[in-house]
Amino acid sequence: AIFSIGAGVDALLNDPKLPAGVPICRMVDNSLTQGMVEYAVLHVLRHHRSQPLLEINQRKAKWSPFLSPLASERRVGIMGLGAIGGPTAEAVSNLGFKTQGWSRNVKEIAGVECFHGQIGMQKFLKDTEILVCLLPLTAETKDILNMDLFMQLPTGSSLINAGRGGQQVEEDILIALESGQLSHATLDVFKDEPLPPNHPFWDHPKVTVTPHNAAITQPKTAAKLLAENIRRLNASEPMLNLVDCSVGY
Numbered sequence: 001a002i003f004s005i006g007a008g009v010d011a012l013l014n015d016p017k018l019p020a021g022v023p024i025c026r027m028v029d030n031s032l033t034q035g036m037v038e039y040a041v042l043h044v045l046r047h048h049r050s051q052p053l054l055e056i057n058q059r060k061a062k063w064s065p066f067l068s069p070l071a072s073e074r075r076v077g078i079m080g081l082g083a084i085g086g087p088t089a090e091a092v093s094n095l096g097f098k099t100q101g102w103s104r105n106v107k108e109i110a111g112v113e114c115f116h117g118q119i120g121m122q123k124f125l126k127d128t129e130i131l132v133c134l135l136p137l138t139a140e141t142k143d144i145l146n147m148d149l150f151m152q153l154p155t156g157s158s159l160i161n162a163g164r165g166g167q168q169v170e171e172d173i174l175i176a177l178e179s180g181q182l183s184h185a186t187l188d189v190f191k192d193e194p195l196p197p198n199h200p201f202w203d204h205p206k207v208t209v210t211p212h213n214a215a216i217t218q219p220k221t222a223a224k225l226l227a228e229n230i231r232r233l234n235a236s237e238p239m240l241n242l243v244d245c246s247v248g249y
Contacts, residue, residue, distance in 0.1 A: 001025060001233050003226055005217050007032055007084060008164060009243050010137040024243040025229050028083045029222050035215030039162055040078075040088045040132050041095065043186045043208070047130050047158040048074055048097075052184050056205060071096035077128030079144075080135040080163065081107040081114065082249070084215070088134060100124060104140070104247075125152040130160065137164035138248035147172040150181050158184045162214040165189040170201070177206045188214040 002024045004012060009026050012018060046052065049068050057064050074097055078089040081103040093099035093111035100113040102124040107114045115124040125131075131153060135141045145161060145168040159182055161168055170191060176182040186208040187201065193212055201207045225240070232239045243249060 001229070001239065003027075003229060004243075005222055005226075007215070008136055008249075010164060010166070010248065013243075013245060013248060023239060024245070025239050025241050026243050026249065027217055027222060027225065028241045029217065029225055031218040031221045032215050033084050033087050035218075036084045036134065036162060037088050037091045039188070039210075039214035040134070040160065041091055043160045044076055044092055044097070044130055044132065045095075046208075047160070047184060047186070052206070052208065072098065074098065074129055075100065075127050076130045076132065077102065077124055078112075079103075079131065079133045081109065081112075082134075082136075085134040088132070092132075100128065122152060125149065126154070128153055129157050131157060133159070133161045133163040133167060135163045135167060136249040137166045141167050143167065143169050145169060145173070147176060150176040153181070155181055156183045158182060158186075160186045162188040165191045165193060173207075174200060174204070177204070182206070184208070186210070188212055 002012065002022055004024065004026045007027055009024060012024060048071065076092050076097045076099050078085050078092065078099070078101040081089060081101045085101065086107070086109055089099055089101045089109055089112045099111060100115065101107065101109065102115045102121055104116065106116050115121065133145060135144070145159065150172065159173070173182065173185050177185060184206050188210045189212055195201060195209060201209050229239045
């Protein structure tokens, strides 16, 4: 068996040396989920309260108060409602935001309006003011964060991507920011990592860059899960969190 120490397995599945027929297990750990929930909540609140603008004003010594909408007046959309996205949507909903989610298949989450499939995507995007991407990287989600998708959002919406860099068309993000279709982008993942020093994201006033640290596997909890799966393998018992290679997660 092969045990991933991360939630995503796209790098494994794309490895030409991956042996055929060997079961793969991904990491589904409460500490990993909690880390992602914290990251998403942190940046949803930053976008909601226009914290990036306040930071710009501070550097200019500019005192410019403004009225922020209530959470109940703001709609947040979570793309991906699995082991990480589901709890994240619940946490955002518990803060009082109008929360909706989109997934490949049908999901039901209390306090979250759920959409699925291509038709559901259009309905999901049209009212989403803060878009959070937590999708796995698959053939279907590659380059999904593109200009066509951004144009379906309300003008001035913001983007948070903590999924995978392969999901975002970085040139389209820059164009959307320049046009005002997106007001801000918080990005934890990139096409090339580490992000090259000369990349325009680094010093863009409407981009927040984090170094792929939204949720990092905690050894003290992950080791227990790995040990349990090894025990199950040796005992010929069903292993936890088996990957369906046909769908990529």
